[in-house]
């Protein structure tokens with residue numbers, strides 16, 4: 085990756101008139117923050133911008149819409165008539181949703197990302213795998229792309245950095261992340277407001293989800309696990325499959341090495357999430373169920389067995405991994 089690539093990206097954006105910027109499926113704070121920050125920078129430069137998200141934007145990030153035209157949610161599910169396609173925080177083309185798969189005549193022009201697995205989604209790419217957030221990558225290149233930091237751009241970027249770093253506590257946070265955040269605060273981002281609304285505050289629905297998870301929680305031999313059935317969710321008005329951070333919360337219990345959460349999506353469809361401490365590779369187990377992810381955080385969606393039939397099988401494989409790994413520690 086050469087500095088020249090940034091000049092090519094700058095020229096491509098300058099040439100474009102109508103730019104579609106894509107959030108990834110199940111958008112998180114880094115996705116929403118990077119799309120809005122880049123979109124606003126392009127609007128400030130006189131471009132027409134389309135904000136694209138196949139999935140709804142979680143409520144946690146709606147406060148950023150106050151900076152949008154008429155204070156309204158600008159996201160639509162598909163672009164129309166765009167002459168440039170940009171995908172921040174998107175590590176493979178299917179993460180942009182079905183648009184590029186359904187429309188092979190279109191392709192990604194510019195990809196700005198921080199995922200190590202990204203092999204170059206765009207014709208032009210700026211990928212910084214050392215960076216803990218796409219918003220940090222954007223923060224560091226916006227001046228070279230010819231944009232400046234307004235208050236709304238700074239706020240959206242800080243939202244992505246805070247959420248993707250778990251409020252500056254992840255292992256990939258480095259001093260530069262804090263310097264980037266400090267610059268954004270200097271440019272008007274309100275760190276308390278952003279971290280409270282986008283990161284710490286949880287909805288009543290999330291508390292209800294946790295209530296179910298807590299009541300089904302089991303802990304044994306370094307493994308914490310819980311399950312949430314469809315009936316339990318729906319009885320409390322929860323119709324999404326978001327695990328609301330509960331699997332990490334279980335995993336942060338003293339003495340727990342690995343946590344597993346089962347969410348029954350439908351009668352024979354179960355979503356499984358794993359979290360593991362360093363030394364425990366939960367991706368190994370997720371792979372056995374056709375899932376994937378990282379050593380520390382993985383997931384799978386299993387079709388076929390009922391959730392209660394699946395649980396003992398998954399727990400056996402997970403316990404075997406814990407046993408193998410403990411022997412090696």
Ligand SMILES: [Mn+2]
Nearest residue numbers: 114173218248
């Ligand atoms: Mn990200």
